[in-house]
Amino acid sequence: xxxxxxxxKLLWIxxxxxxxxxxxxxxxxxxxxxxxxxxxxxxYAREHVILCLIPAFFIAGVISAFISQASVIxxxxxxxxxxxxxxxxxxxxxxxxxxxxxxxPLFASIHKRGAGLGPAVAFLYSGPAINILxxxxxxxxxxxxxxxxxxxxxxxxxxxxxxxMEFFFRNEEKSKESxxxxxxxxxxxxxxxxxxxxxxxxxxxxxxxxxxxxxxxxWFWLWRSKWWITGxxxxxxxxxxxxxxxxxxxxxxxxxxxxxxxxxxxxEHPVIPFMTAVVLTSILISRTEGEPQQWMAAxxxxxxxxxxxxxxxxxxxxxxxxxxxxxxxxxxAGWISGLVGGNSLFANFFASIVGAFMYFATLTEIPILQGLxxxxxxxxxxxxxxLAGPALSLPNMLVIRSVMGTKKTVVxxxxxxxxxxxAGLIFGAL
Numbered sequence: 001x002x003x004x005x006x007x008x009k010l011l012w013i014x015x016x017x018x019x020x021x022x023x024x025x026x027x028x029x030x031x032x033x034x035x036x037x038x039x040x041x042x043x044y045a046r047e048h049v050i051l052c053l054i055p056a057f058f059i060a061g062v063i064s065a066f067i068s069q070a071s072v073i074x075x076x077x078x079x080x081x082x083x084x085x086x087x088x089x090x091x092x093x094x095x096x097x098x099x100x101x102x103x104x105p106l107f108a109s110i111h112k113r114g115a116g117l118g119p120a121v122a123f124l125y126s127g128p129a130i131n132i133l134x135x136x137x138x139x140x141x142x143x144x145x146x147x148x149x150x151x152x153x154x155x156x157x158x159x160x161x162x163x164x165m166e167f168f169f170r171n172e173e174k175s176k177e178s179x180x181x182x183x184x185x186x187x188x189x190x191x192x193x194x195x196x197x198x199x200x201x202x203x204x205x206x207x208x209x210x211x212x213x214x215x216x217x218x219w220f221w222l223w224r225s226k227w228w229i230t231g232x233x234x235x236x237x238x239x240x241x242x243x244x245x246x247x248x249x250x251x252x253x254x255x256x257x258x259x260x261x262x263x264x265x266x267x268e269h270p271v272i273p274f275m276t277a278v279v280l281t282s283i284l285i286s287r288t289e290g291e292p293q294q295w296m297a298a299x300x301x302x303x304x305x306x307x308x309x310x311x312x313x314x315x316x317x318x319x320x321x322x323x324x325x326x327x328x329x330x331x332x333a334g335w336i337s338g339l340v341g342g343n344s345l346f347a348n349f350f351a352s353i354v355g356a357f358m359y360f361a362t363l364t365e366i367p368i369l370q371g372l373x374x375x376x377x378x379x380x381x382x383x384x385x386x387l388a389g390p391a392l393s394l395p396n397m398l399v400i401r402s403v404m405g406t407k408k409t410v411v412x413x414x415x416x417x418x419x420x421x422x423a424g425l426i427f428g429a430l
Contacts, residue, residue, distance in 0.1 A: 033319045033330040040318030040367065041311065048140065050271055054278055055204040056136050061299030062200060063132070065291060066193050089122035090158040108403045118166030121412060126158035128390040137366050138386070140208060142373070146383060153387045153423050161415045168411060192244045199240055202233040207274065227270050234277060245292050247284055255280035317367040322374060329371065340372065343380040343428030351381035352420040355389030356413060365389050380428020388420035
């Protein structure tokens with residue numbers, strides 16, 4: 001018997017026993033924290049999963065299945081024009097829809113195969129920082145100002161950090177060979193893929209169109225008409241399924257008819273016909289071999305990878321920080337406002353350091369930040385954490401160090417922390 005392993009098991013069992021034994025069940029703050037965790041989970045399920053997350057998963061699946069990664073990565077080589085390499089690297093997160101875990105092997109691959117250090121680091125940062133799912137949820141939940149600031153900051157950071165890394169280590173990079181990527185044959189014209197992608201994004205945007213504060217004008221008309229507009233793009237989506245993906249016309253038209261019946265019967269509850277369309281679409285593309293099945297597989301991969309982590313993150317965030325309805329979690333609001341409240345240099349620097357070293361599973365930074373903001377976190381430190389967190393964590397740093405060495409990793413981390421702090425100060429002052 002391996003007594004060392006048995007001792008570890010004993011320690012785990014003892015720790016779990018002590019945790020259960022001393023649970024403060026019955027105390028007011030603990031019971032309220034449990035209620036807030038469940039309240040936040042219910043709020044997320046009702047407000048963001050069906051109309052926001054599910055369409056976003058399908059969009060991410062389109063990106064993963066229909067856009068060749070090789071066709072993007074080839075622009076990052078040292079032989080490519082600098083403006084093209086950095087432009088592609090800075091927006092690749094939206095195109096590839098990679099998370100903070102997926103970007104590491106891609107970064108290691110392109111770096112070792114000859115990609116320039118600057119474009120490779122720009123890709124490393126921008127990949128998870130402007131993940132399309134994260135941007136959509138940031139704007140939807142934390143507000144369009146913070147969502148826009150995250151996009152601008154992430155793209156700007158990737159360019160500046162990449163250029164600075166290339167400058168600091170320019171002598172070491174001179175001997176690199178050009179990155180060569182074999183050409184891949186495209187299965188359809190680019191405009192068809194772009195049309196399919198655009199229609200899905202339009203459905204996502206209009207299905208989640210929020211009611212403006214002013215009850216008159218163009219934006220209010222858009223809100224009142226949002227389901228008619230969403231239905232119009234739904235028809236375009238059906239056309240795209242038949243023309244772009246070449247699905248059998250009869251099942252597609254039958255699905256359109258069933259969705260229309262759901263609209264008539266449940267017109268006061270538009271979520272029901274929306275989910276009807278989602279279920280029928282899932283059945284159609286999962287039963288059609290080739291790219292449709294690849295699309296469904298990619299969508300399902302994103303779903304099963306992200307939803308459990310997001311659910312766990314929501315419960316933890318609600319327990320620790322409370323729900324957006326105003327309840328308090330287990331951590332007193334005064335502690336949070338004292339550390340990251342306002343827009344001081346310390347608050348922004350502290351948020352940047354926490355974001356850089358703390359591990360955030362994909363999208364879990366959003367419910368955590370939401371709870372922090374409700375409890376007094378300033379908008380500047382919130383942006384600082386958003387800009388420092390996605391591309392970095394202590395586990396990520398260890399992997400990055402194994403790829404490009406200790407010195408380059410330390411410089412990269414310092415640049416991210418300093419720039420996130422400065423960006424938070426500027427955003428908080430606006």
